[in-house]
Amino acid sequence: MSGKLSGKVAIVTGGAGGFGKGIAQKFKEEGAEVIIADFVEEAGQKTSTELKCEFVKCNVTSRQDWEAVLKLADEKFGRLDYVINNAGTTYRNKPTGEVTEEDFDKVFNVNVKSIYYSANVIVPYMQKKGNGGSFVNIASTAGLRPRGGLTWYNASKAAVINGTKSMAVEYAKDKIRFNSVCPVVGLGTGLTDFFLGKPENEKTFMATIPLGRGSTPKDVANACAFLCGEDFLTGIEIPVDGGRCV
Ligand SMILES: NC(=O)c1ccc[n+]([C@@H]2O[C@H](COP(=O)([O-])OP(=O)(O)OC[C@H]3O[C@@H](n4cnc5c(N)ncnc54)[C@H](O)[C@@H]3O)[C@@H](O)[C@H]2O)c1
Numbered sequence: 001m002s003g004k005l006s007g008k009v010a011i012v013t014g015g016a017g018g019f020g021k022g023i024a025q026k027f028k029e030e031g032a033e034v035i036i037a038d039f040v041e042e043a044g045q046k047t048s049t050e051l052k053c054e055f056v057k058c059n060v061t062s063r064q065d066w067e068a069v070l071k072l073a074d075e076k077f078g079r080l081d082y083v084i085n086n087a088g089t090t091y092r093n094k095p096t097g098e099v100t101e102e103d104f105d106k107v108f109n110v111n112v113k114s115i116y117y118s119a120n121v122i123v124p125y126m127q128k129k130g131n132g133g134s135f136v137n138i139a140s141t142a143g144l145r146p147r148g149g150l151t152w153y154n155a156s157k158a159a160v161i162n163g164t165k166s167m168a169v170e171y172a173k174d175k176i177r178f179n180s181v182c183p184v185v186g187l188g189t190g191l192t193d194f195f196l197g198k199p200e201n202e203k204t205f206m207a208t209i210p211l212g213r214g215s216t217p218k219d220v221a222n223a224c225a226f227l228c229g230e231d232f233l234t235g236i237e238i239p240v241d242g243g244r245c246v
Contacts (some may be wrong), residue, residue, distance in 0.1 A: 004229035006031030009070055009077045011122060013060050013114070014045035014087030015053070018189035019138065022217020023084050027224050029222050033077055035067045038087065060087045060114035066121040079129065081229045083122055085115050085160075086138040093149040093197030104152050111156040111230035112163070119167055132175030134228045137164045138220070139180040139237060142195075145245045150195065157182075161237050167233030181223045183215035184241035211242030 010027045014020040015036030024034045028051055036051075037058035038044035048055035056072050073080040086244030089110040091103035091108040115137055126133040142150060161180050168178040185205060186192045192214070198200055206212060219240045227233055239245045 011083035026221035180237035
């Protein structure tokens with residue numbers, strides 16, 4: 001533990017389970033206060049109690065909900081330093097011609113529009129406070145090295161990486177940093193089955209990862225904490241992928 005995040009306040013979206021829970025746990029261990037923002041209330045409350053975090057029910061596709069998260073951070077802690085945009089979704093791996101409009105809208109709303117809202121609502125607050133800040137957006141190796149079967153999910157994560165870089169440049173003057181973390185397929189997290197399509201694909205997929213396994217919540221959390229703890233890193237994406245993108 002570096003203690004680098006001590007005294008800071010972080011929002012982790014989708015922190016009820018999966019990678020997000022690992023991120024919330026790591027930030028707590030590093031001394032930060034954490035607000036878990038998730039739209040599943042029961043699991044969110046349970047995880048927050050377990051990790052001693054705050055919980056707020058929030059659908060990341062709603063501007064109002066983002067405003068409520070910010071209000072909680074300000075009222076409870078008087079500051080907000082880190083936003084970890086982790087909540088994400090996909091449709092099950094399938095031929096691109098079978099992707100419905102509903103599938104398409106869902107991945108772009110949850111994966112991309114959420115980040116637009118986070119920045120629109122929270123950047124003005126950070127600018128006013130004048131203490132800088134750090135956004136870490138959970139993208140994916142899918143946004144760096146796309147393969148068929150998940151076209152519009154892949155494109156949504158490429159949009160995350162690109163938007164993150166643009167904002168890094170734009171808000172550097174305010175010392176608000178923007179970076180992405182790109183996990184490879186998760187080891188047992190919620191979306192993994194959807195990416196693999198069928199359980200029998202798991203072995204073949206793992207064989208494409210030089211280090212031979214998927215990303216754990218701890219792998220992803222370590223990268224997020226590193227990015228928040230360093231003050232000269234902005235506009236980059238870190239593959240947390242055991243060499244998959246090489
Ligand atoms: N699992 C993988 O294989 C993998 C690989 C690369 C990247 N990712 C990315 O990592 C992130 C987390 O994935 P995971 O596998 O841990 O997922 P998960 O399903 O285990 O957890 C996602 C969490 O986000 C919450 N969530 C979903 N939509 C939401 C919304 N609209 N508002 C608020 N909360 C919402 C869910 O309730 C859940 O708690 C996602 O952005 C995903 O795209 C996952």
